[in-house]
Structures are given as C-alpha cells and as structure tokens.
Amino acid sequence: MASPPVVRFAPSPTGYLHIGGARTALYNWLYARGRGGRFVLRIEDSDQERSTPESEVAIFEGLRWLGLDWDEGPDVGGPHGPYRQSERLERYRQAADRLIAERKAYRCSCTAEDLARMRSASPDPRAFRYPGVCRDRAVPADVRHVVRFVMPATGTTGWDDLVKGRIEVANETLQDEVILRPNGLPLYNFGAVVDDVDMEIDHVIRGDDHVVNTPRQIQMFRALGRPEPRFAHLPMILGEDKKKLSKRTGTVSVLQYRDDGYLPHALVNFLARIGWSHGDQEIFTLGELVAKFDFDAVSASGGVWNAKKLDWLSSHWIRQTPVPGLADLVLPFLGSLGVADCPRERLEAAVALQRERAKTLKELASGIAFYFQRPLVLEAKAAEKTLDADALARVEALAQSLELVAPFDPGPIEAAVAEFLRSRGLELKAVAQAARVALTGRTQSPGLYDVMSVLGRDGTLARLRGARTAPRG
RNA sequence: GGCCCGUUCGUCUAACGGUUAGGACGCCGGCCUCUCACGCCGGUAAUACGAGUUCGAAUCUCGUACGGGUCACCA
Numbered sequence: 001m002a003s004p005p006v007v008r009f010a011p012s013p014t015g016y017l018h019i020g021g022a023r024t025a026l027y028n029w030l031y032a033r034g035r036g037g038r039f040v041l042r043i044e045d046s047d048q049e050r051s052t053p054e055s056e057v058a059i060f061e062g063l064r065w066l067g068l069d070w071d072e073g074p075d076v077g078g079p080h081g082p083y084r085q086s087e088r089l090e091r092y093r094q095a096a097d098r099l100i101a102e103r104k105a106y107r108c109s110c111t112a113e114d115l116a117r118m119r120s121a122s123p124d125p126r127a128f129r130y131p132g133v134c135r136d137r138a139v140p141a142d143v144r145h146v147v148r149f150v151m152p153a154t155g156t157t158g159w160d161d162l163v164k165g166r167i168e169v170a171n172e173t174l175q176d177e178v179i180l181r182p183n184g185l186p187l188y189n190f191g192a193v194v195d196d197v198d199m200e201i202d203h204v205i206r207g208d209d210h211v212v213n214t215p216r217q218i219q220m221f222r223a224l225g226r227p228e229p230r231f232a233h234l235p236m237i238l239g240e241d242k243k244k245l246s247k248r249t250g251t252v253s254v255l256q257y258r259d260d261g262y263l264p265h266a267l268v269n270f271l272a273r274i275g276w277s278h279g280d281q282e283i284f285t286l287g288e289l290v291a292k293f294d295f296d297a298v299s300a301s302g303g304v305w306n307a308k309k310l311d312w313l314s315s316h317w318i319r320q321t322p323v324p325g326l327a328d329l330v331l332p333f334l335g336s337l338g339v340a341d342c343p344r345e346r347l348e349a350a351v352a353l354q355r356e357r358a359k360t361l362k363e364l365a366s367g368i369a370f371y372f373q374r375p376l377v378l379e380a381k382a383a384e385k386t387l388d389a390d391a392l393a394r395v396e397a398l399a400q401s402l403e404l405v406a407p408f409d410p411g412p413i414e415a416a417v418a419e420f421l422r423s424r425g426l427e428l429k430a431v432a433q434a435a436r437v438a439l440t441g442r443t444q445s446p447g448l449y450d451v452m453s454v455l456g457r458d459g460t461l462a463r464l465r466g467a468r469t470a471p472r473g
Numbered sequence: 474g475g476c477c478c479g480u481u482c483g484u485c486u487a488a489c490g491g492u493u494a495g496g497a498c499g500c501c502g503g504c505c506u507c508u509c510a511c512g513c514c515g516g517u518a519a520u521a522c523g524a525g526u527u528c529g530a531a532u533c534u535c536g537u538a539c540g541g542g543u544c545a546c547c548a
Contacts, residue, residue: 010548011548012547012548014547014548044548046547046548047547047548049547050547050548108546111546112546115545115546124474124475126474126475126544127474127475127476127544128544129544146546164477164478164479167477167478168477169476169477170476173475173476173477173544175544177545178545178546180546181546182546183546185546187545187546187547187548188547188548189548191548192548207542208478208479208541208542209541209542209543209548210542210543210548211477211478211542211543212476212477212478212542212543212544213543213548215477233478235478235479235541236541236542238541240484242540242541243541244541244542270485273485273486273497274485274486275485276486277485277486277487279486279487279496280486280487280495280496280497281496281497282485282486282496282497282498283497299485299486300478300479301478301479301480301540301541302478302479302540302541302542303484303485303486304483304484304485305484306484306485306498306499308484308498308499309484309485309497309498309499310498311498312497312498312499313498315510315511319511354510356509356510356511356512357509357510357511358510367509417507427507428507429507429508431507432507432508433507433508435507436507436508436509442508442509443508443509444508444509444510445508445509446508446509446510447506447507447508448507448508449507
C-alpha cells in the first residue's frame with residue numbers, strides 16, 4: 001500500500017554485536033528486503049566515553065557474517081550521510097537552534113549540582129522531573145549550557161505500535177529533556193530523531209526497551225515539523241533463566257557463535273523464529289524469511305533463548321549444506337585441531353559422512369579429524385573396553401582378508417568382511433566395535449565400510465594392524 | 474515507587490468467539506542398526522488466578538498476581 005519502507009539499524013559502538021541487536025537488525029533487514037525498501041546502518045556514537053572504533057568494526061563484521069547487508073552506512077556512504085553521529089554535529093546544532101528560535105527548546109544553565117539539589121528537595125526524588133526553571137530565563141549562548149526540549153505538560157502522546165498495538169502516555173510523565181550537551185553532542189532521543197528525519201526513516205524497528213523513548217521522540221518529530229515514523233517494538237530476548245540475556249546465562253556475542261562453528265543461517269533461522277512465527281513452520285530459507293516476515297506475526301511477549309533448539313537448527317542446516325562448501329567451512333576448524341594435511345577428495349568424503357552427525361562445524365571437524373591424524377591416538381577407555389587380546393587378533397586377521405579388495409569401496413569391502421565372518425563363523429557384532437576403535441580411535445563413527453573406504457586400503461590395513469601398538473590417550 | 478508492556482506444554486509458538494487446545498525443540502519409549510547420528514512411530518506436558526460480556530471465551534472487558542522495561546548532560 002505504501003511506498004517501500006526505509007528502515008535503519010542504529011547500534012552504538014560500545015561493544016560487539018550481541019544477539020538482541022542481531023535480531024533487531026535482522027527484522028529491519030527482512031522488512032526492507034521483503035518490500036523493496038532500504039536498510040540504513042547508522043552508528044550512534046554520541047557517547048564519546050563509551051564508543052570505540054573497534055566496536056564499530058566488530059558490529060560490521062557481525063552483520064556481514066550474518067549476511068545482513070546495508071544500502072547506506074558509514075562505510076558504503078549514501079545520499080543521507082554522514083552515517084556516524086559524531087560526524088553530524090552540525091546537523092544537531094542547526095536543528096536545536098531552530099527549535100530554540102521557535103521557543104520549542106531553550107538553553108539551560110542548571111548544573112549537575114543544581115539538579116541534584118532540586119531532586120533531593122522534591123517530595124519524591126525518584127519521581128523527580130526537571131521543572132523547567134530555565135525555560136524563561138533567556139540563558140545567553142556564551143554561558144555554559146545544555147539545550148532542553150520543551151515537552152508539553154498536558155494531554156497524551158500515543159501511537160499504534162506495529163507489534164504492541166495502541167500505546168498512550170500522559171505527557172505529564174514526560175520532562176524537558178536535555179537534547180544537546182554543552183560540547184554539542186546530542187543526546188540519544190534527539191540525535192535519533194534528527195537522523196531519522198534526515199535519513200527519511202519511516203519505520204523504526206527496535207527493542208522493547210525503547211517504548212518509553214517513543215513519546216518523547218514523537219514530540220520531537222512534531223516540533224521539527226515532520227511526521228513521525230511507524231514504530232515496531234520487538235520483545236526482549238531472555239536468557240535461559242528468563243532474565244535479560246547476558247553473558248552469565250550463555251553466549252551473547254554473534255561472532256562467538258561464528259567461532260563456535262555455527263552456520264550463520266542457522267542463527268538467522270533461529271533469531272527469526274524467536275519472536276516471530278509463520279504457522280507451524282520452523283525451517284526457513286533466507287528467501288522464505290524475506291517473503292514471509294511481517295509484524296502481524298511478531299509476538300508481543302519476550303522469548304527465552306533456547307540453545308538446544310539452535311543446535312537442532314544448526315545440525316539441520318549443516319546437513320543441507322552442499323559438501324564442497326561445507327568442506328571449505330570446516331577447514332579452519334580442522335586447522336585449529338592441528339590437522340593441516342587433508343587431501344581434498346578424502347576431506348569431502350569424510351564431510352559427506354559426518355555431515356549427518358554434527359551440530360556445528362566444530363563438531364564436524366572433531367568428528368573427521370581421525371581420518372587425517374598420524375599416528376592415530378586411540379581413546380584409552382574405548383581401547384580398553386573393546387581391544388582385548390582376542391579382539392586384536394580378529395582385527396589383524398580381518399586386515400589380512402581385506403588385502404586384495406578392489407576397488408576399495410564400501411560394496412566390495414562389505415562383501416569381503418562378510419566372507420571373513422562366514423569363514424570364521426563370526427557375527428559382525430563380534431568384530432565391528434574393535435575394528436571401529438582401531439580405525440577411528442573411538443566407539444562412535446559412520447558405518448565401518450564407509451570409514452574404511454575413506455581411509456583407503458593402506459590406511460585401513462595400517463590401522464587394523466597397528467591397533468596393538470597404537471598410542472592411547 | 475511512578476509510567477509503560479507482557480502472561481497457552483520446561484522452551485519457541487499455532488488458534489484471530491465454536492478444535493479431543495495443534496506443531497517444533499527438549500525429554501522418555503520403540504523401530505531401523507556394526508556403534509553414533511539421521512529417519513520413522515508413539516508418549517509426557519499448557520491456556521496464571523478471579524469476576525464480567527456471550528448460547529458459547531485461550532481468544533473481548535475489568536481486577537488480582539507474577540514477570541519485564543524505564544525513570545541520566547547512556548544508548
């Protein structure tokens with residue numbers, strides 16, 4: 001019905017990209033991409049104390065890893081720049097001057113001490129609101145001052161939230177906020193509004209914690225003579241303890257999930273589904289998310305982070321990833337396990353087998369490392385349990401009967417093993433686990449014939465025969 | 474404490490006044506089977522509480538309880 005939306009993600013660069021921010025960014029991105037809109041990235045670094053360039057880079061990196069690209073932003077530019085608040089000071093000054101000229105804002109020379117005094121003298125210090133003592137004082141521009149916004153004292157301010165429905169707030173609960181510091185840096189509410197105006201943002205999609213800021217910002221939009229955007233306030237993501245998500249309750253850094261071996265799309269799928277739904281569907285491709293995402297199905301209540309479900313999604317998407325690409329992705333994780341030399345063909349064969357068995361790339365790597373490790377170190381407990389003298393003898397005899405198998409593929413191998421068992425009157429169970437431990441060093445692995453095939457004849461025979469003397473640890 | 478928001482299985486959620494309250498993750502059992510995983514089958518488990526409106530309420534209204542957000546010259 002309307003023209004394509006213009007949305008923004010506006011993090012403050014005071015740390016890494018965390019889970020909550022990532023979901024906010026994702027919902028903005030999905031909304032824009034699903035409707036041919038624009039996604040703007042703006043850096044809100046108006047707090048000089050806390051903002052760092054490193055954080056900005058980390059946020060870019062997190063967004064890029066998730067695949068959330070932006071149409072305008074500090075690094076790519078755009079027609080509404082600059083996109084860093086610290087570079088937009090002139091704009092805030094101009095806007096504030098205009099408001100002052102129109103008597104919609106004023107200079108205030110009250111000091112922090114003045115404020116503290118007034119607060120403690122008020123009947124209920126916790127409910128203290130700045131009483132506007134400088135409103136009519138005509139504080140000269142050359143005395144140290146902040147700029148305060150003239151907030152209406154009566155009436156109500158309300159909006160139809162895309163997620164929460166109608167919200168109304170009595171204006172008497174608002175106060176004359178500081179919008180500009182003495183050093184010219186804007187405060188959050190003002191900077192965001194001026195930027196949203198300049199950048200033509202028409203949908204503000206952000207966390208629940210901003211609901212209280214919305215009426216103030218609406219008043220500022222109106223004072224600047226601009227229509228306010230639509231607002232969508234996303235519920236919080238809670239930790240498994242149902243408290244606000246924090247480091248204490250689990251991993252909150254997006255890049256940490258990358259380093260832990262999660263596929264970015266698994267995280268995207270999970271993030272999309274925490275707080276939004278589409279009937280009974282759990283698995284979504286990116287294209288489906290873009291096509292189906294809308295606010296009518298965004299939940300109004302907070303959602304608890306469910307690491308197990310992320311794992312399930314992650315294992316699903318690992319199984320869906322084509323083997324060659326997956327092999328590329330697993331390489332760095334193999335490297336950090338000390339595996340450097342893995343022939344491409346065997347690597348891909350190993351990945352194809354292990355893909356069904358891994359929740360993360362990290363698990364995938366540790367699941368296939370045994371193919372490439374030399375010497376293979378047998379898990380002590382596994383070896384002790386399955387490789388007694390009889391078993392060792394059987395495993396060595398098995399090696400003997402595999403010597404002439406050709407080609408060394410699962411089918412022929414299985415036939416040779418069957419023949420071996422028949423000639424000795426054994427059941428597969430009698431040798432399988434011992435062979436498995438000899439070949440892989442552990443008690444769990446893909447099917448034996450598949451493992452042997454990947455290992456190749458030489459590798460297979462060497463491991464079966466070397467089990468007796470293989471290092472254990 | 475003021476203001477604002479929220480409340481369906483343990484968790485994510487479906488249901489948009491009429492369903493035996495559905496699905497998914499997890500968990501438990503079974504099948505498959507050389508182990509593990511995958512897959513398949515089955516099971517466990519929820520409308521916070523109380524009034525009201527209605528022929529009929531998880532759905533609408535009010536209250537209570539509980540939870541959360543926020544009260545900065547942070548964002």
